Amino acid sequence: MSDESLPLTGIRVVDMSTSYAGPTATMYLADLGAEVIKVERPGGDDARGWGPPFLGQDSAWFHSANRNKKSVVLDLKHADARVVLERLIESAHVFVENLNPAKLTRIGLEPAAVLDRHPGLVYCALSGFGLTGPDTGLPGYDLIAQARSGLMSVTGALDGMPQRVSTALSDIVSGLVVALAATAALRRAERTGQGEIVDVSLLDTDLALMAPRIASYLAGEPEPAPSGGTDSVLAIYQPFATADEPIVLAVGSDVIWQRMCAVLDLPGEARDAATNARRRVVRPLLLEAIAARLATAPAKDWLERFAGAQVPAATIARLSAVVTDPQVIARGGIRALDSGVQVVASPWRYQQGRARLQTAPVLGADTECVLAGLGIANDELDRLRRTGAVGGAPE
Incomplete structure (x- = not known):
């Protein structure tokens, strides 16, 4: 240009x-x-x-x-x-x-x-x-x-x-x-x-x-505290261990929840938590069931299954992986200045x-x-x- x-x-x-x-x-x-x-x-x-x-x-x-x-x-x-x-x-x-x-x-x-x-x-x-x-x-x-x-x-x-x-x-x-x-x-x-x-x-x-967290608090949500990477509003939206390395799952809608249940073959009571409000009520039980299933296979296997089902999931990349990520490379996310110095491009x-x-x-x-x-x-x-x-x- x-x-x-x-x-x-x-x-x-x-x-x-x-x-x-x-x-x-x-x-x-x-x-x-x-x-x-x-x-x-x-x-x-x-x-x-x-x-x-x-x-x-x-x-x-x-x-x-x-x-x-x-x-x-x-x-x-x-x-x-x-x-x-x-x-x-x-x-x-x-x-x-x-x-x-x-x-x-x-x-x-x-x-x-x-x-x-x-x-x-x-x-x-x-x-x-x-x-x-x-x-x-x-x-x-x-x-x-x-x-x-x-x-x-x-x-x-x-x-x-x-x-x-x-x-x-x-x-x-x-x-x-x-x-x-x-x-x-x-x-x-x-x-x-x-x-x-x-x-x-x-x-x-x-x-x-902090706008969504402050809005929820002002609307009556209890005051939040550090929660280890979970989200106080969305369930489920957090990291989990697998058989070899952790991944994150982002269940941002009820449709995605049903897809995730199918991939993990979760029991009927999990599928019955059809709304985010219900999932928040039974979150501890759901977390236990999800964690037990994810622990049975390595991250690569789960990510392939989730990608096939259109369930948002990812590994937690270290910077050595970020700078070689094929998507980052394809988008030109890391570029060289005319001096050869490498920097992050404009977003x-x-x-x-x-x-x-x-x-x-x-x-x-x-x-x-x-x-x-x-x-x-x-x-x-x-x-x-x-x-x-x-x-x-x-x-």
Whole structure:
């Protein structure tokens, strides 16, 4: 897919975010064709150092969220650097930041003030707790959001300590939310010229992930607790042991329940649990019967039988299996950047082609060309370098 045919071609994004949620958002905008200028402080985004493993000078984590971008180094302690940043924002359609409110005020980047100066801009503020409320100034991390949203309270072994979902869940989904909201705001800005402040928090994102559990609780369901991978609403929806390795079964409808009963040759009383409500009442008896049958044959045999009967089932894949899964390979789920670094592709597919995948930028590698594009002459750029207001690629 050529750059010209990507949906966000012609859109410029200035990205002042660090770590993972904001960079994920702008990476997806870049995958959609936007020109993303990553503004970094001297020393760069903290995520560059989140290793080992390192791929060249930067961590694998950094490469996983920063493809298709340009890097400009500005030291915003210098007034001259803040002037350059203002010129960058003036040239942009979208601005993304995840700074704390006190720092935004100190460097003149409060959302409302920036929108006053650039009324057509889509300003994306990404934080732990949002721009309003009593906790707006608190630092936010994935672990904190998972804990406060209730997500951890339902995750973990039965009767065990609550656990974090072991990936940057809040950050990645918040990045998707920012990309969605920014793209919608861009559509309106094209029609009306009116910009927007997009306020996304990790806590709000995790509340959205907990929506069905919270809705059930508010409707009278007992407060849930860690349940070892089962689902409090659907029965049966959980892992089971087989003769050699565990599998998961997802009985998402009454029809699937009857198919599963036929595959396992369960007794009549199990088949009589024809509704999810009934299955929840007799769940312990059903679990015992299912477990006894699954223990009689290896996982491969059961998966073949379930696939033939259209019963959703799967092994619990380790990453070594995930990256070689024929379905993942067929869909291009793992792709190589132009540098050869392998990363997970964007979670969408266009029929007309696939997005470019250019490697994550070297720190400051694009400072000179980006600033030249703003009309900053060579002698002025040299002065900015000498004062330390801007930086370039390492020697």
